[in-house]
Amino acid sequence: MAKVRASFSCVECGWTTAKWVGRCGQCQQWGTVVEATDTGSRAIPTMVPHSPAQPITDVSTQASFKMPTGVSELDRVLGGGIVAGVVILLAGEPGVGKSTLLLDVAAKAAAEASENGRAPVLYVTGEESASQVRSRAERIGALHPHLLLTAEADLARIMGHIEATKPSLLIVDSVQTIADPTVDGSAGGVAQVRAVTAALVNRAKSTDLPVVLVGHVTKDGNIAGPRVLEHLVDVVCQFEGDRHSRLRLVRAVKNRYGATDEVGCFELIDSGIRGLADPSGLFLSARNLTVPGTCVTVTLEGRRPMPVEVQALSVPAAGPPRRTTAGVDSSRVAMMLAVLQSRLGVEFEKRDVFVSTVGGAKASEPSVDIAIALALASAATDLPLAPGVIAIGEVSLTGELRPIIGMQQRLNEAARLGFKIAIIPHSADPVTIPNGLEVRTMNDVVDAAKSVLPLEV
Numbered sequence: 001m002a003k004v005r006a007s008f009s010c011v012e013c014g015w016t017t018a019k020w021v022g023r024c025g026q027c028q029q030w031g032t033v034v035e036a037t038d039t040g041s042r043a044i045p046t047m048v049p050h051s052p053a054q055p056i057t058d059v060s061t062q063a064s065f066k067m068p069t070g071v072s073e074l075d076r077v078l079g080g081g082i083v084a085g086v087v088i089l090l091a092g093e094p095g096v097g098k099s100t101l102l103l104d105v106a107a108k109a110a111a112e113a114s115e116n117g118r119a120p121v122l123y124v125t126g127e128e129s130a131s132q133v134r135s136r137a138e139r140i141g142a143l144h145p146h147l148l149l150t151a152e153a154d155l156a157r158i159m160g161h162i163e164a165t166k167p168s169l170l171i172v173d174s175v176q177t178i179a180d181p182t183v184d185g186s187a188g189g190v191a192q193v194r195a196v197t198a199a200l201v202n203r204a205k206s207t208d209l210p211v212v213l214v215g216h217v218t219k220d221g222n223i224a225g226p227r228v229l230e231h232l233v234d235v236v237c238q239f240e241g242d243r244h245s246r247l248r249l250v251r252a253v254k255n256r257y258g259a260t261d262e263v264g265c266f267e268l269i270d271s272g273i274r275g276l277a278d279p280s281g282l283f284l285s286a287r288n289l290t291v292p293g294t295c296v297t298v299t300l301e302g303r304r305p306m307p308v309e310v311q312a313l314s315v316p317a318a319g320p321p322r323r324t325t326a327g328v329d330s331s332r333v334a335m336m337l338a339v340l341q342s343r344l345g346v347e348f349e350k351r352d353v354f355v356s357t358v359g360g361a362k363a364s365e366p367s368v369d370i371a372i373a374l375a376l377a378s379a380a381t382d383l384p385l386a387p388g389v390i391a392i393g394e395v396s397l398t399g400e401l402r403p404i405i406g407m408q409q410r411l412n413e414a415a416r417l418g419f420k421i422a423i424i425p426h427s428a429d430p431v432t433i434p435n436g437l438e439v440r441t442m443n444d445v446v447d448a449a450k451s452v453l454p455l456e457v
Contacts, residue, residue, distance in 0.1 A: 010026065062322060070112060073275035076264050089230065090325040097239065102171050104273060117148070122149065125151050130150065169211075170200075238415065251264075292378045293375055314354075336372045369393040374389075386453075389418065389423065392423070399446060403429070415434030
């Protein structure tokens with residue numbers, strides 16, 4: 001008989017050690033080292049398969065039919081809706097609006113299930129009492145008799161609720177608060193989260209029950225719990241947003257049933273949360289005002305064009321000059337300052353510079369370079385840009401405008417918003433110019449600044 005050798009391994013990264021330690025020596029995670037036994041190589045018995053293998057062309061696609069959730073922005077991220085037996089993990093910071101969004105989804109799914117004669121929706125809350133969830137549902141208008149609510153933190157009792165109600169959709173808020181009585185450790189621990197998720201995944205796959213799990217995130221923004229949690233589920237969505245802003249974004253970082261390059265936009269209001277098919281109003285200031293130091297660009301969030309207004313302010317410095325940014329990459333702002341001083345002769349050595357975006361938007365991709373440069377040039381010279389200008393393109397250290405991806409989608413969005421002039425770089429990829437939009441292709445930042453500013457360079 002082979003000798004059993006005891007060892008310990010990390011469930012996160014696979015690091016092994018001869019004795020137990022509280023912290024992994026490789027990934028530095030706490031509480032992830034568990035005992036493992038190695039009995040050497042052993043023969044795997046051969047068993048008769050449940051069903052024979054068949055040609056891929058004969059496999060039915062009926063099981064992958066997507067049912068809309070009733071929230072169009074969430075359907076956009078999921079690729080059209082929820083698939084039978086799918087397990088979705090929605091993670092985000094506390095207070096970002098995860099529970100509010102899913103309560104709205106649950107109510108709309110319950111209404112749709114009631115109309116079509118399907119089973120009710122089951123909402124399990126492990127963090128709040130049933131009365132607290134009921135109060136929130138009343139505030140956001142998410143009350144429906146076909147929506148069942150229970151406050152449970154015991155996995156066995158939750159399984160009992162599933163067996164008794166046989167719901168058409170299960171929402172668990174949150175997976176870190178549920179405990180499996182057969183597993184040692186407190187709720188939220190590595191072993192508990194792995195066991196609870198595995199049990200819910202097995203139930204979802206065996207009964208074609210769609211399951212949505214709410215997950216917490218760490219202070220670094222990563223999903224709390226073992227990394228295997230993300231591998232067990234089918235879809236992983238990140239719910240992002242600044243608590244000082246009304247804008248909320250949902251991104252799919254993993255999706256076995258669709259693409260991961262779509263973004264859903266939501267607005268958090270007093271009466272709940274609502275989808276934003278056109279979020280441009282949050283990112284643009286009043287367009288009837290023409291003031292120095294502003295320029296609009298279009299970024300791409302996945303495949304979705306998002307207009308962003310960049311604002312710049314330059315004032316004489318009382319001491320050492322400051323460089324303050326919000327919503328844009330500070331290193332790219334420093335590069336644009338150097339390019340403007342080198343190519344246009346604009347002096348920023350003794351001036352404070354402030355660059356920000358409107359509405360809390362994040363603009364970190366290189367396509368924002370030309371908008372930052374034009375906003376800075378406009379602020380330094382106290383001259384406003386020509387009315388209706390939008391600028392899209394990357395600026396190199398030599399001042400050259402470089403092409404970017406997705407130019408056609410960006411131009412279409414600019415034309416839809418009513419802009420008249422688009423400053424873009426030369427590109428080998430042809431684009432179709434939308435009606436009502438004048439496209440000016442420029443070689444460098446000097447030509448772009450002279451095109452929209454009355455400069456003598």
